[in-house]
Amino acid sequence: MTLAARPELAEPAAFDIAVEHFGPPLAGSPRVAVAIPVKDEAERIVQCLGALAGQEDFPLAEMVVVLLLNNCRDETLDLVRQVSDQLPMAVQTHSVELGRGYANAGWARKLAMDAAADLVQPVDGVILTTDADTLVNEDWVAQSVRELESGLDAVAGFVMADPMELMELDAGVLDRGRVEWEYQQMAAELQARADPEAHDPWPRHNQNCGASAAIWVGTYRRIGGLPPLPVGEDRALFERVRRIDGRIRHSLDVQVVTSARTDGRAMGGVAEQLRLRGDPDHPCDDALEVAVSTLRRSLWRNQLRRAWEAGTLADQAPVWAARLKLPLDSVRAALQSAHFGEFWAEMERTSRKLEWQLVTGEELKREFRRLRRLVQSARRNGVKGAA
Numbered sequence: 418m419t420l421a422a423r424p425e426l427a428e429p430a431a432f433d434i435a436v437e438h439f440g441p442p443l444a445g446s447p448r449v450a451v452a453i454p455v456k457d458e459a460e461r462i463v464q465c466l467g468a469l470a471g472q473e474d475f476p477l478a479e480m481v482v483v484l485l486l487n488n489c490r491d492e493t494l495d496l497v498r499q500v501s502d503q504l505p506m507a508v509q510t511h512s513v514e515l516g517r518g519y520a521n522a523g524w525a526r527k528l529a530m531d532a533a534a535d536l537v538q539p540v541d542g543v544i545l546t547t548d549a550d551t552l553v554n555e556d557w558v559a560q561s562v563r564e565l566e567s568g569l570d571a572v573a574g575f576v577m578a579d580p581m582e583l584m585e586l587d588a589g590v591l592d593r594g595r596v597e598w599e600y601q602q603m604a605a606e607l608q609a610r611a612d613p614e615a616h617d618p619w620p621r622h623n624q625n626c627g628a629s630a631a632i633w634v635g636t637y638r639r640i641g642g643l644p645p646l647p648v649g650e651d652r653a654l655f656e657r658v659r660r661i662d663g664r665i666r667h668s669l670d671v672q673v674v675t676s677a678r679t680d681g682r683a684m685g686g687v688a689e690q691l692r693l694r695g696d697p698d699h700p701c702d703d704a705l706e707v708a709v710s711t712l713r714r715s716l717w718r719n720q721l722r723r724a725w726e727a728g729t730l731a732d733q734a735p736v737w738a739a740r741l742k743l744p745l746d747s748v749r750a751a752l753q754s755a756h757f758g759e760f761w762a763e764m765e766r767t768s769r770k771l772e773w774q775l776v777t778g779e780e781l782k783r784e785f786r787r788l789r790r791l792v793q794s795a796r797r798n799g800v801k802g803a804a
Contacts, residue, residue, distance in 0.1 A: 432513050434528070435512045439501035440505070440508045447542075449475070451482045451547065452544060452546040454487065455486045455493060456525065466504065475562065483509050484508065484511065484529075487515050511532055522648075523647050527644075534638065542633070545630070552674045554671075561574065564671060568616065571631060571666075574628070576624055576673055578594075593778055601622075617667055626651055627650065629673045631671070636658065660759050662757055706774055707775075708787035709787070710774045714771060725760065731752055741764060
């Protein structure tokens with residue numbers, strides 16, 4: 418199954434946002450701001466804030482939490498007010514009513530992250546984002562900052578589903594979820610072996626999820642902020658970083674546990690994906706591509722990037738135009754891009770050879786066996802053409 422076209426962005430608009438401040442007052446600009454989109458999360462917001470309040474190895478006086486309460490109809494804000502005197506870190510609530518075309522996770526997260534960007538230190542400030550139904554590990558902030566300070570531009574954390582909530586799901590959904598999870602881990606390994614990058618070595622994962630993301634404020638502004646897509650705004654954020662050849666680490670040391678509920682708030686979110694797992698024709702996660710395409714995409718990206726870095730890609734343009742089934746003029750035009758990431762994005766956008774072929778539930782176990790053989794071969798022999 419081919420990946421559906423990405424939805425269009427709604428035009429920017431002015432929003433009437435009511436801001437309230439809780440917890441200790443901010444003494445200047447904090448180092449870190451945590452941006453969280455929130456909609457009707459009375460059942461979970463206190464636990465979410467509790468996990469953030471329990472952060473270790475990072476001074477909470479240098480952190481602020483921004484809760485973007487959009488279209489809330491429950492007691493979420495009242496609960497934040499009730500626990501405010503117990504919070505060891507500053508919290509801001511930004512309450513807004515998003516109208517038609519804007520009432521989605523993309524705009525809610527964008528407004529939260531934009532507000533976070535305005536609060537943190539302008540030079541070395543860090544924006545983190547997570548979800549209101551997610552519990553971050555006690556070292557989540559410290560590990561995210563350490564990863565960024567190692568020379569990265571952004572960090573994608575490792576997201577696990579709540580095991581207790583998983584056990585309440587239907588056995589068939591659990592079985593498919595288990596196979597999808599293992600498929601995703603094998604795909605991450607094959608990608609890392611076929612397209613190795615020094616800043617994102619194996620072992621790693623391949624999630625790009627809003628439940629755990631970190632980015633320098635300077636990088637966030639350089640890429641134009643988060644694109645407010647109705648679905649997939651988190652993946653689109655990392656795509657923008659890649660387009661400028663930003664260094665992204667898919668860290669296994671930055672971890673969160675997110676809800677496995679099926680009554681979620683965001684269209685296209687985890688809850689909706691869990692509900693749809695009972696349909697054998699429905700595609701798996703957008704990160705799960707058929708086995709051969711997973712290898713081809715990673716291998717070609719590696720070969721093209723190495724040629725770009727060596728300055729030889731222009732000479733190879735006729736070969737790649739034929740391989741990608743593209744007009745030579747189109748490839749040469751794309752070579753005028755300022756960054757390899759822009760060039761690669763254009764190749765993926767225009768070449769039918771690089772269309773995403775998603776795995777459906779019916780194909781999953783067959784593709785699982787194929788992917789396992791490819792990974793086993795890569796472990797034994799390496800991947801021909803990879804650096």
